[in-house]
Amino acid sequence: MAPEFVKGALMEITVNPVDERTAVVQLRGRLDLLVAAEVKQRLVQAVNEGFRLLVVDMSEVSFVDSSGLGALIGGLKATRLAGGDLRLACVGAQALAILELTTLNRVLRPYPNVAEALQANL
């Protein structure tokens, strides 16, 4: 009775180093519960590789759900505990709506583009 659910190939994750401590994480596809665990794991791995500031480029993310955002929180915790930060860039309208609905925009402030996210000084 167990149906086979297609998994994998739903989200493409690329970690592009900017310098030793900084990387831009490019996500492509739907950031939802099907890929949440994978995304979180990749972000934590990036921190373990030594990156302290992660900028998540959301420009090619077509859809976000709460579990997907949860994965980003997992990444945020990893960076913060390592003394760094995780920032969102190029967040689409749908994702922005969920960020506001969950009030998560008080924890993860969206930046208009990658450059600003990289340079932002609070």
Add this chain to the structure above:
Amino acid sequence: MRSSYLDTTFLRASWGPAEWAAFRRGLIKILVITNLTLGAYYLLWRGTVSLNWNAWLFALALFGAELYSYIGSFLFGLTVFRLRERGEPPPAPPGLRVDVFITCYNEPVELVRKTVRAAVAIRYPHQTYLLDDGNSPAMRAMAAEEGCGYITRSAAWKGFDRHAKAGNLINALEQTTGDFVLILDADQVPLPQILDRTLGYFADPLVGLVQTPQYFINVPPGDPFGSQAPLFYGPIQQGKDGWNAAFFCGSNAVLRREALARTGLRFFVRDVERRIRRALREADTVIRQAERRLTKVDRQRIAPALRELRRAVAQARRELDRGDTFQEVTERFQRRAEEAARMVVAADLQQIMADLAEIQAVEAAEIMRALNDEALLAELAARDRSPLAAIETVRQLIPLLVNEAMDYLPISTISVTEDMSTSMRMHATGWRSVYHDEILAHGLAPEDLRSALQQRLRWAQGTIQVMLRENPLTLPGLSLGQRLAYFDTMWSYLSGVPTIIYLISPVLYLIFGLLPVNALSDEFFWRLAPYLIVNQLLFAVISWGRPTWRGQQYSLALFPLWIKAVTTAAANVWFGKKLGFIVTPKTRQAGRYFGLVRWQLLMMPLLAVAIVVGLGQLALGWRSDGLPVVVNVFWAVYDLVMLSVVIDAAMYQPTEEQ
């Protein structure tokens, strides 16, 4: 006149079930209003002219108990006022991605196998998982034999609070991907149609929870432990449903994952903000303490820095109120605190460094623990510190707090009844719930008194924890109806002390002649009797053919348990004491259990003696207060009948092995 009367009776006889249901709902409304009006009429008189000030302590105590009961019937009346009977569910849309979770923790493998087998056989396409918190090889083998998924805690839980069943569910949610989750206890065997009968409600995109009844098939005749809850899984949940406040009861319920995740995120943000505000509060205390302790020499060097720090705290609070991101608030605060520290002359820097090393090692860990422990937090804030150390403590505090909290949880962990707490948070986040009153699983109830009491204690403790940690009366986002519907359940668990007062009242009168009212006059009866009668009538109409007598007996007879629940839950929430939470054993424990009901057994002879004394003295002509004696004897007999339930329960011996 006569013919129109006949018309109506004739009409009524031809009513179908729908008309009868509507009639009943209307009758309930009328009775609720009548009951509350009569109650107010009685209590106004009781609270003003009737109090016997010669026995003022007793008089006030009894009046308090009666007030408690009246508020209880107000909340109960409100709950059932909007009774919602949903009837046939909407059809389940095909193609939904559904997971079935069976939670288990060291239950007998063969018992769990029955549930697993039935869960795998559920008709609607789904994926079944056994969530084994006991991590037992036998369970794993059984799951494999039955073709069922098997999940245990991931390595990430090592060294962290496991949060019992809530943690078990959180762990499984992380490892699965269904859009909907049916949750089953290890001893709740589902019927094949359970998903077909519940998934249809989720066509409404705002529905986050569908709860169905818990019904037990192993209950012996007479239900000696009062396991069935036909009043709760029926009129009470239906009433709450009418206010969109039917709540999650841990098993036999389907949840929407997006609702859990979104609620988790919302409350995560709320938690982070609360932690920052707490940290700021403590910072204030630390600074004030340091200021008070300044020596004359220090004053010039250090006072300005402390003043600066205090300004930084106030500024951070303003920024939070304004809605700035937490990171902005905390980083700006940190910068300001650093500047303040630099104001202290360089000569002191060395001392700061020394203090700092000590603080980091010792206090960091303590502060973390203190965040969940009010008493420890207060103790930390009050600790003796040099002003320099105080500055450093404040500076270190905030990032520590914020970063550690970074974790969102789809299931609430503030209470051992994570189910109720989770659904209340879902309601506060705007989700809807459904109570579908159809038995879709056959469960097993505890088969001995100890297990039954333990389970009841855990529910009560958990409910009180929620009341003290996230009171529905103040939790933002709930509607007024939802606030009162949740509070109704909490209020009902506070009945322990009022019950004691009700129990000793007839004893005090019959043996010691203490009367809490001025006079048991005619007026007393005219005010009390209609209230009591309508109260019983209302209860009868609400129960409507469901056996609720056992439940009534237990809610009175378990008064020592309710008191214990409140005191242990309060000690847990306020002082961080352990609840002594024990998972209900699913296998029967042997033996008789008079020790478990000693308070009830102590109370019963007292009541019996009071009855004998009262009636005896009256018969011998030693007293002439006939009416009050009769009233109090009647009252004592009622108490005795209610309490007697525990004797049967303690002596109960199952006849055949199951």
